[in-house]
Amino acid sequence: MSLSSLEEIAAYLVSDGKGFLAADESTGTIGKRFDAINTESTEDSRRDYRELLFRAQGMQDNIGGVILFDETLRQSATDGTPLKDLINSTGALPGIKVDKGISPFNDSDEVLTGGLEDLDERCAEYFSLGAKFTKWRAVIKIGEGIPTQECIDANMKALADYAKIVQDNKMVPMVEPEVLMDGEHSAQTCFDVTANCLKTLFSMLAANGVNVKGTILKPNMVVSGTEAPVPAGVQEVAELTLKVLKENVPSELAGIAFLSGGQSDLLATEHLDAMNKIGGLPWPLSFSYGRALQQPALKAWMGQSDNKEAAQKAFSHRASMNRLASKGEWQKELEN
């Protein structure tokens, strides 16, 4: 596979219904996932778990890119094969999370993502290690009096600065402005905040000279808050999400791959499918799920090597269901 330009790499990542496996949980986050299945998080257990995912049959054809955490990009499988080579052998491209997480913004409940200081040097190394794309996640919270425009501007500016540095280092930036689901807010409020973030983001990307044909957007869907009294249904989520994207995202963008953000695995698939059944979009609309791709696999695995095949089967099933959803070809009956 020779992919020489950023535009070719970006187009390949989301070609033919393929999406991303977000396996870039920080050491703290994967520790929480392992706690939930009574499994100790060690360098070896993290490696074993991720190796089983990358060796699963469902990687083939369904996954165009895998987002890794720093540790995983440097790790090797039990037989000595670098994990990034395992990923490449399935036809997927290895990518890397490069943000350094969130910290409080202006001493408030709002947060700002950091990691720009040494990003250029880190990107040069990640490129030499074989990463083809990167991810940076901004986190926007909805609540009493928030988000403020100041916080949105600061986070979108950081995303735009990140994207420019990454493209200068010959990798495709995935830009992730995540509006969190936590709260009682309506889907309309999520729509308004998401619209503001996307509009601000794309104007800052343009100001920085970022090539959007070599960029992937990883947005939230427009959903009701988790505590909303009357949550929006599947069709409403699909329609509002398509509307916010059509109104705020340039048509030249290479592709869109949603985060799952705490939606159940089935709902994340159903929403994506509903959008693609409506169709008529200028970009491929696919998935970049962490929890919604991995939850059933983690439950099946439980940290036991005897359960490896069951875990691989569970992951492969979700990967293939989501690829169908990216083409608007998923059906509920296929889940049985």
Ligand code: 13P
């Ligand atoms: P979820 O799909 O679990 O939200 O994770 C995606 C991700 O990469 C968050 O940064």
